[in-house]
Amino acid sequence: MNRFAELLDRLAFEPSRNGKLRLMTDYFSRRGDPERGMALAALTGSLVFAHAKPGLIRALIEERVDPALFRLSYDYVGDLSETVALLWPRAAQAPAEAGEQGFAPTLAEIVERLSRAGKRDLPGLLAGWLDALDETGRWALLKLITGSLRVGVSARLAKTAAAALGAREPDEIEEVWHGLSPPYPDLFAWLEGRGPRPQTQDPAPFRAPMLAHPVEAGDLDGLSPADFSAEWKWDGIRVQAIRAEQGGRAIARLYSRAGEDISAGFPDLVASLLSMSGARFALDGELLVVRAGAVQSFGALQQRLNRKSVSARLIAEHPAHVRAYDLLAEDEADLRERPFCERRARLEALIARLDAPALDLSPAIAFAGWDDIARLRLEPDHARDAAAIEGVMLKRLDSPYVPGRPKGLWWKWKRDPHVVDAVLMYAQRGHGKRSSYYSDFTFGVWRDGAAGAELTPVGKAYFGFTDAELRALDRYVRDNTVERFGPVRVVGAGAGRGLVLEIAFEGLNRSTRHKSGVAMRFPRIARIRWDKPASEADRLATLEAMLPQV
Amino acid sequence: MRAEDLLIPAAEGLYCPPGDFFIDPLRPAARAVVTHGHSDHARAGHGAVLATRPTLDIMAIRYGAGFAGATQAAAPGAVTRIGEVEVSLHPAGHVRGSAQVLMQWRGFRAVVSGDYKRAADPTCAPFEPLRCDLFVSEATFGLPVFRHPPALREVEKLVASAALFAERAHLVGAYPLGKAQRVMALLREAGWDRPIYLHGAMERLTEYYRADGVELGDVRKATGADRAALAGAIVICPPSAMQEAWARRFPDPVACFASGWMRVRARARQRGVELPLVISDHADWDELCATIVETGCSQLWITHGEEDALAHWATTRGLAARPLRLVGYGEEDAGDGAAQESAA
Numbered sequence: 050m051n052r053f054a055e056l057l058d059r060l061a062f063e064p065s066r067n068g069k070l071r072l073m074t075d076y077f078s079r080r081g082d083p084e085r086g087m088a089l090a091a092l093t094g095s096l097v098f099a100h101a102k103p104g105l106i107r108a109l110i111e112e113r114v115d116p117a118l119f120r121l122s123y124d125y126v127g128d129l130s131e132t133v134a135l136l137w138p139r140a141a142q143a144p145a146e147a148g149e150q151g152f153a154p155t156l157a158e159i160v161e162r163l164s165r166a167g168k169r170d171l172p173g174l175l176a177g178w179l180d181a182l183d184e185t186g187r188w189a190l191l192k193l194i195t196g197s198l199r200v201g202v203s204a205r206l207a208k209t210a211a212a213a214l215g216a217r218e219p220d221e222i223e224e225v226w227h228g229l230s231p232p233y234p235d236l237f238a239w240l241e242g243r244g245p246r247p248q249t250q251d252p253a254p255f256r257a258p259m260l261a262h263p264v265e266a267g268d269l270d271g272l273s274p275a276d277f278s279a280e281w282k283w284d285g286i287r288v289q290a291i292r293a294e295q296g297g298r299a300i301a302r303l304y305s306r307a308g309e310d311i312s313a314g315f316p317d318l319v320a321s322l323l324s325m326s327g328a329r330f331a332l333d334g335e336l337l338v339v340r341a342g343a344v345q346s347f348g349a350l351q352q353r354l355n356r357k358s359v360s361a362r363l364i365a366e367h368p369a370h371v372r373a374y375d376l377l378a379e380d381e382a383d384l385r386e387r388p389f390c391e392r393r394a395r396l397e398a399l400i401a402r403l404d405a406p407a408l409d410l411s412p413a414i415a416f417a418g419w420d421d422i423a424r425l426r427l428e429p430d431h432a433r434d435a436a437a438i439e440g441v442m443l444k445r446l447d448s449p450y451v452p453g454r455p456k457g458l459w460w461k462w463k464r465d466p467h468v469v470d471a472v473l474m475y476a477q478r479g480h481g482k483r484s485s486y487y488s489d490f491t492f493g494v495w496r497d498g499a500a501g502a503e504l505t506p507v508g509k510a511y512f513g514f515t516d517a518e519l520r521a522l523d524r525y526v527r528d529n530t531v532e533r534f535g536p537v538r539v540v541g542a543g544a545g546r547g548l549v550l551e552i553a554f555e556g557l558n559r560s561t562r563h564k565s566g567v568a569m570r571f572p573r574i575a576r577i578r579w580d581k582p583a584s585e586a587d588r589l590a591t592l593e594a595m596l597p598q599v
Numbered sequence: 600m601r602a603e604d605l606l607i608p609a610a611e612g613l614y615c616p617p618g619d620f621f622i623d624p625l626r627p628a629a630r631a632v633v634t635h636g637h638s639d640h641a642r643a644g645h646g647a648v649l650a651t652r653p654t655l656d657i658m659a660i661r662y663g664a665g666f667a668g669a670t671q672a673a674a675p676g677a678v679t680r681i682g683e684v685e686v687s688l689h690p691a692g693h694v695r696g697s698a699q700v701l702m703q704w705r706g707f708r709a710v711v712s713g714d715y716k717r718a719a720d721p722t723c724a725p726f727e728p729l730r731c732d733l734f735v736s737e738a739t740f741g742l743p744v745f746r747h748p749p750a751l752r753e754v755e756k757l758v759a760s761a762a763l764f765a766e767r768a769h770l771v772g773a774y775p776l777g778k779a780q781r782v783m784a785l786l787r788e789a790g791w792d793r794p795i796y797l798h799g800a801m802e803r804l805t806e807y808y809r810a811d812g813v814e815l816g817d818v819r820k821a822t823g824a825d826r827a828a829l830a831g832a833i834v835i836c837p838p839s840a841m842q843e844a845w846a847r848r849f850p851d852p853v854a855c856f857a858s859g860w861m862r863v864r865a866r867a868r869q870r871g872v873e874l875p876l877v878i879s880d881h882a883d884w885d886e887l888c889a890t891i892v893e894t895g896c897s898q899l900w901i902t903h904g905e906e907d908a909l910a911h912w913a914t915t916r917g918l919a920a921r922p923l924r925l926v927g928y929g930e931e932d933a934g935d936g937a938a939q940e941s942a943a
Binding site: 061062063064114115117118121122125126127128131132135136483484485486516517519520527528530 | 742743744746842862863864865866867868869870871872873874875905907908911912915924926927
């Protein structure tokens, strides 16, 4: 565990992607099985054991430290595992002095015992390990056991580091990944040239998605519109919908863009896919909520996301739908090497043949030149669903389906964000990367109140600023606090004082949950207006004018 | 009598009515007692300043000889009468010259700690525990997550890293007054006998430490040094310089930062620190608690820092605790003061 903890610790502080890859590849090459396989599983989020709930960890620390002091510490550090690792009282025998190697558990031992442990064994087991490990070890163990490593390493990056053991491409691992399980002895044997390529057993595997580059000024100059196909960029979540058959049994699966199997949350879609008798395909599309033929807001879709189970009522009120972009495989054929125009033709034929209510085609946009696209991206002529359109996608007609974000094949051109000047009202300490600083900011705009102009909160933002700006904002909050409610600081704001934040956001909706009556989509701090007096910030009427007309 | 008759927290700093003076005033005051030379505590433009000899020297280096109308150097423990109050300065162990202020008035004893630490520091006199009725403490690291490891062990990490990455320069961000010189002295203690390179902003203060008798070995200017010589070198600079063009002259530098904040990962990551060194000139949680108990005080006031946890702890010990939430102190360990420093 200590070596793995050391790796996590260094990864957490290593800023560069290449540096992280070097650290992981070095670890995989030095450590043997099963330790390195368990590490790969941990880094890719593939370990299966009942995660310890934060409540259990709180209970353990509150038996040892004054709960009020724990709460204040947690508020400051912003990360439960780190707080507990730092607060955990030194064992009577300090591990470093007692010869740590002697009884500190290995990662493989921990994973093995966790997989066998019952719920009642967990607190004792965990406390024993926490006593035996040093600070870094405790931090790593708690991260692992709560299922949130967050060391700036994606599953993809960890697989890339493993692939580098055998000078393989990460996609080669991706292809066999779903048939493997920790600690992956066959995978390492193959990567090190000691064994054959592992056979994938999965009839409905995830395929790494192809992503688009944002269009920047000048990107389209010199490109011929005739080489491209255009379609709307829908405001849902990107998914893969797969129907396969194995041994006469139909399999339907829905994957998120990151390869997470989200089928369980969408029984309506799964049932629809299963009913398409005889069809075998893997398609790429957008998951939306479509009610009576009309695409609903992203807020409606959010009701369906991240749920373990869904009620019949939720399904009836928020019916899930897939709008298809691309066809990756059909019957026996892997189509990803084929040009987009060919895949698109087969996709159109397939969708027509299936004729399923929960599945339709993302329509192609007719256009003559880039000017048409520039106009349509701002004012989509798709009358019914214009509000669900984020912008325009451009795809080269001859583009193969290349996992990752290849240069020059696909482009996304979003609508420009809206901007408003608001005043900082409340601040709270952040979590994760921003923890220990005041970094969650609630901002407001002016409206007429009973006693003249008053600020009304319209949103919250926790990113958009640089690290140096974050430190300046943190200091501003601490120096201008006028009141505190628990962890929330009220920042002095009024006609004569206050800090103006330029807020960029993607869209605006009416909201009954917010006092101001409006809710922003994806708000972030575009600029800090140290120069602007608070009294010159925008008014609520400005925002209300931006609301979609009903 | 009440503590508030002797001391009042005001926007300008702590004010003592029976002596008519401020302690570490943030704005120009007629009469000031200054605990130590960090720029958030020692400001220019006061009418009269009482401080230790090193603190006055440091203020003169920073602000020029005429930084105050009149100055008076107080020897450690020597009593000066100001108005009705007997004032004496006692070592605080924070940086060279740093002092606690003991005030005695009508049988009541109040101590203002200034910034302090209890850990050993070869560059300044150790903290002297004083008995008092009212203890006014800092709380920069007033949370139980802050337990500073032995500073020498942290410096040994630095030495080990410099040996491992012999082709890279190690850039250590450290506050120019106190921390920088302490890191240099610790490096010598850890057996580092090669030259230590310095950013221009800390030359004068380092020269002062050496002239005042602190042994720091072979210390050289980083500016103008041969690039080849800087491979594997240890370079001390203000934290702000690490992100500036100045840092680009070094071969593939490893960003190190010597600060108590480095114990919290987010703080280190925020600054792009690759080698965090938990070295602090402030008391950690255990030292704060032990010191408060040691003073035997019945009332605790907390000037600045993470005051809520310390106030809570003091209350559970039966002390009357009051967070003062003074604004304007505590900038030096956040590293933000460094820019002013290099300008001074």
